[in-house]
Amino acid sequence: MSTEVLENLKKAIIGYDREGAADWAKKAVQEKIDPIKALDTMTVAIRQIGDGFGKGELWLPDLVGAAAAMTSATPIIEEEIKRVGATRKSLGTVIIGTVYGDIHTIGKTMVATLLTASGFTVNDLGINVTAQSFVQGINEYKADILAMSALMTTTAPEQRKVIEALKKEGIRDTVQIMVGGGAITQEFADSIGADGYDPTAPGAVELARRLVGK
């Protein structure tokens, strides 16, 4: 039964089925399946999608569709992990979001999905995220990495504001900061004191690994 539930959870993610993924996640909790095992299954599913994307066999709608299915199931499993007090092996915890004033989601979601597929624990704060929300997210999830996206030249300076807010809170040195998005360059990343920048989503995964030394 346990194998069947996990198999269906995986199928739901690979099949871009949001409702199905949430239903099978609930079912896994009901049947007291080890939540770590459930999360690992989901990571295997999203890795399969990520690999397909990397090989050029799958496309962005597939990646984003599977990510949405995964996102609908993740909170259910994470709550169960918290309840049973389990811990999961992870390359590191990432807080990711598109900065305040910017509602571009695609690049950020690509990076979040590929980071998840690579074994990071990713908390996606979404779009239009204020500096305060980033600070809260870092504190709440004890993040190792803060990843920020900005697509527009008008919103790029917001990344600087977030870093300044972190300094003010005294938590700048607790996280590695990586930045990206259409408006960002290496020069800009250096100027705001970020720890890393990469123009592509797969490159961002390599960067994250380097930043946490893995």
Place this chain on the structure above:
Amino acid sequence: MAGKGFTRNFRPLKILTEEEIEAIHRGTLEVLWVTGVRMEHERGLKLLERNGCKVDYDEMRVRIPPALVEECLRKTPSSFHAPARDSKNSLMVGGNTLCLAVAPGNHTVDLDTWEPRPATRKENYDGVTVLDALPTVHFFSPYTPYFGFKDVPPCMAMLESLAARIRNSTKFQCVGFSNDSEIFAIKMAQAVGIEILGTCAFAPPLAVYRDAVESAFRFAEAGLPLRIISGQVMGGTAPATIAGGIVTNNAEVIAGLVLAQLINPGTRILVKDFSASVNMRSGAPAFGGIEICLHNAASNQIFQKYGVPIDDTTAYPNSKMPDYQSSYEKAFRIFTAGLSGANTLLFHGSVHGELTHHPIQAILDDDSAGMVGHFMEGLAVNDETLAIDLIKEVGPIPGHFLDKGHTRKWWKSEQFIPKVADRLTYPEWMNKGKKVCLDYARERMEEILATHKPAPLTPSQEEDVEGVLEEARKHYKEKGLITEEEMATYRKSMKSTNYPYEQ
């Protein structure tokens, strides 16, 4: 020809049936009434509510009834006069004419590496000079040639761009909006005694923000023409299907058109069909895709039926340098625009998408624009052009036409002679260093910069333009949009004795 746009002397391409047009129109009306659009602007919402729209202030959502849509479409002029600083460059936008404008870029490119980098003040002004000289550039779009240039704070980019274009060109000008920049843009235009085309840009799907609505109010209330845009990316901010994309684009630009007609009935409107698909590998817009041409051909046909002038999707190529790919991407775009009845198209100078622009590319584009303009004029068929008597007179070989008066009279108007295309024979080409069109374009750019002197403003006009810029600088400094550090760099860049043309 220069300054007046191209005239299409044959019926436009029609790719939709009447039933398909009707289905798209019905779909548009349904979306506008049932779903409506989000408008983050209370004054705009109130105006729409007073005119029969349903407004939900909590959601900032306005639902527009079909009767009001159709009334406002009728009120919109089917063509309009766009007066330029020099009246010989004034345009009539609409009908069977295609007017071409500059396709802007964020940065310039290095001609050796083709990598992007910010333009300097001099490159920006020189870029305007080149575009002023090119006969197929009929008007200027906003923030052209560059979105900004070195040492100019972002909030001043729009206004510095307009000032450069007013100073170095006598052609008709269009502006965008950013942090109320249109207040100063209108002031600058009024100081010089010209009209400018404003912009109101929607954020697809089905939303428009405060700044865009403010811009619509300011231009319509000032009696100035307004361009209404929504830059959709099919599969991302619009349905992946072209028909579905046309419906949401229609709903967005028509919502803007309704607003403008309610602010000031009879406002001159240019709607823009600014569409691309999502590049499903990177998530960026797939510039240069042939599906854009289908989208535009259909939209052009629909807006001809509405009797509203339409601006095509900007001819942005996806290549990074002027090459084979860039040429076909641009050629498909302009050819479809010309054949299917677009009234305007942003065409010249874009190197890669909206990210880079270069005058050399604009010079290459001047040739292909000229070719399409020539095609649009069509061919004359009459006794003289049929040349039956001449054909009889010449007869079979050894007869020929090269020495005939008919040839001398007609060939120049029948042929289009590109300025920078390589048309040499192999021996000539090898003897002259195997030059390609890019080399000739570079030579033409140097020649234009050495010889073309844009008509200057009068000293008092110049004083007024600089006065408005200074007022804007102070305004944005007070608003905190220019930091002390930015202002210091900006001021330093204005110290040249050849200001404003160089730093």
